[in-house]
Amino acid sequence: MSTVLARREWEPLAAAHAAEVDRLTAGRLERAARGEKHAIEDFLFEYYSTRPSHLRRWHPGPGVALEDAPEHAGWKFYRTSGRLTELDLGAFMAARGSGAEHMERLMRATAARPARLGCFGLHEWAMAYRAGEDLRHPLPLRLGQGGTDAVVESHPIACSHFDAFRFFTPEAVPLNVLQPTRETQVALEQPGCLHATMDLYKWASKLAPAVPSSLQLEAFVLALEVRRVDMQASPYDVSSYGLEAIAIETPEGKREYAARQRDFAERGAQLRSRIVAAISHLRELSQARSPAPVSP
Numbered sequence: 001m002s003t004v005l006a007r008r009e010w011e012p013l014a015a016a017h018a019a020e021v022d023r024l025t026a027g028r029l030e031r032a033a034r035g036e037k038h039a040i041e042d043f044l045f046e047y048y049s050t051r052p053s054h055l056r057r058w059h060p061g062p063g064v065a066l067e068d069a070p071e072h073a074g075w076k077f078y079r080t081s082g083r084l085t086e087l088d089l090g091a092f093m094a095a096r097g098s099g100a101e102h103m104e105r106l107m108r109a110t111a112a113r114p115a116r117l118g119c120f121g122l123h124e125w126a127m128a129y130r131a132g133e134d135l136r137h138p139l140p141l142r143l144g145q146g147g148t149d150a151v152v153e154s155h156p157i158a159c160s161h162f163d164a165f166r167f168f169t170p171e172a173v174p175l176n177v178l179q180p181t182r183e184t185q186v187a188l189e190q191p192g193c194l195h196a197t198m199d200l201y202k203w204a205s206k207l208a209p210a211v212p213s214s215l216q217l218e219a220f221v222l223a224l225e226v227r228r229v230d231m232q233a234s235p236y237d238v239s240s241y242g243l244e245a246i247a248i249e250t251p252e253g254k255r256e257y258a259a260r261q262r263d264f265a266e267r268g269a270q271l272r273s274r275i276v277a278a279i280s281h282l283r284e285l286s287q288a289r290s291p292a293p294v295s296p
Contacts (some may be wrong), residue, residue, distance in 0.1 A: 002065040002086055014058035017213050022147070023054035028052060039137040040231045040241060044198075044223055050205045053222060055249070059209035060276075062087050062285050077209055092210045093286045103203045104279045106186050107272050115192030115265040116160070117258045120248040121233035123164040125152050126172035128235050136167065142245055148235040151249045154162050160188045161195040169243040192261055194230050197268035198223040203275055211278045219271060222264070229260050 028045055029052060031038055045051065057075065065086040066072055073080045077095075079088040093100075127136055129152045132145065141148050152172060159165050162180040165173075173179075180188050189196050201223035204216040208260070231238050233246040233253070247253035 002084075003227075004067060004084065005060065006261075007068040009219050010058075010060065010069070013060075014263055017217065018056045018060040020217065021052065024224070025052035025055065038241075039139050039213075039236070040227055040238065043227055044201065046222070048202050048205065048223075050201075051218065054208075055205075055216065057209070057213070059087075059211070059213045060218075061212035062089055062210055062282060065268075075209065086177045087210055089210070089282070089286055093282065096206070096210075097283075097286070098196075099206060100279050100282065103206065103272065104188060104276055107203065107276050109186045110191050110196055111269060111276070112190045113190045115262065116158075116190050117192050117261050117265075118162075119158050120155070120254055120257050121194065121230060121246075122155055122157050122237075122248070123153065123159045123161070124234035125204075126157055126159065126168045126231065127164075128176065129169045129172040129175075131169050137236055139238065139240070141235050142237040143235060143249070151235070160190055161193050163199075164189075164193075164195050165175050182208050191269055191272070192265045194261065194264060197264050198226050200268060200271050200275060202218075203214070207275070207278065207282075210282055211275070215271075215274060215278065219275075222267060222271060226264050228266070229264070 010127050027038070028041060031042075054153060059072075060066065063086075065084040067083050069080075069085040072085045074077050077088050077092045078085055079091070125148060125208055128141060128145075128148050130145075130149055135141070143151065152175065157172070157176045158178060159168075160178055160180060162182055162185050165180050168176065178188065191197070201216070201219040204211060204219040208216055228243065229246065232243050233248050238245065245253075248257050255278075
């Protein structure tokens with residue numbers, strides 16, 4: 001049986017969520033209106049493909065029926081009976097159940113491994129290695145092309161994340177001690193990887209609306225923080241965004257990066273555990289609940 005929330009109960013929660021998302025995404029929307037790009041923050045909206053308008057939608061998660069919620073009634077994976085609207089768990093699991101199983105398998109495998117903290121963010125450097133004019137971001141290289149190439153050539157490259165590795169320049173690919181593929185993702189992904197932590201936002205977004213929006217928003221906030229550090233440690237000059245470089249080519253920079261990486265790994269581990277638990281909960285509910293519609 002679902003918990004029923006009257007509109008006077010759920011509406012303030014939805015409004016508070018939307019207001020916080022509006023605060024966090026205001027810059028993105030203002031830039032988009034002017035046709036401007038942001039080399040750091042745009043990544044979370046373009047690579048992960050979740051629009052601010054979708055992020056601001058408040059979802060209570062499974063097992064909660066909302067009274068007088070015509071907004072939700074028009075959204076995908078919701079069903080309405082009388083005055084009550086709730087997640088259509090059967091429809092969600094039919095459409096995305098196999099994807100959720102893959103996410104769970106990947107996250108459990110990642111959580112079971114120790115965090116490796118010695119990559120120093122060199123994936124971004126490998127994406128710029130001997131790139132010439134074909135750089136991924138419209139920012140100057142902090143050390144120039146020659147200096148960037150020298151850093152790559154003087155450090156071991158050990159990227160375990162396929163979705164970072166696939167953007168390496170052709171010249172950088174053979175320099176990586178690992179050759180990750182989509183098929184080996186479950187076998188290689190590890191919790192110290194900044195991109196694996198950012199991906200928690202992707203998984204939480206793919207599970208919407210079947211998980212509470214608070215979980216998706218928390219993943220977004222962490223991903224935004226990780227992305228900033230990711231670019232601070234990159235070969236690009238990010239001073240135009242008011243950020244200081246983490247000079248990973250120096251001993252001091254390496255220590256700072258590893259410390260940030262350790263913190264993100266710990267915070268990501270907690271969030272990953274909650275997302276895995278949410279998937280397990282969905283599966284249990286799906287197996288236990290009858291498909292009968294909610295009653296007013």
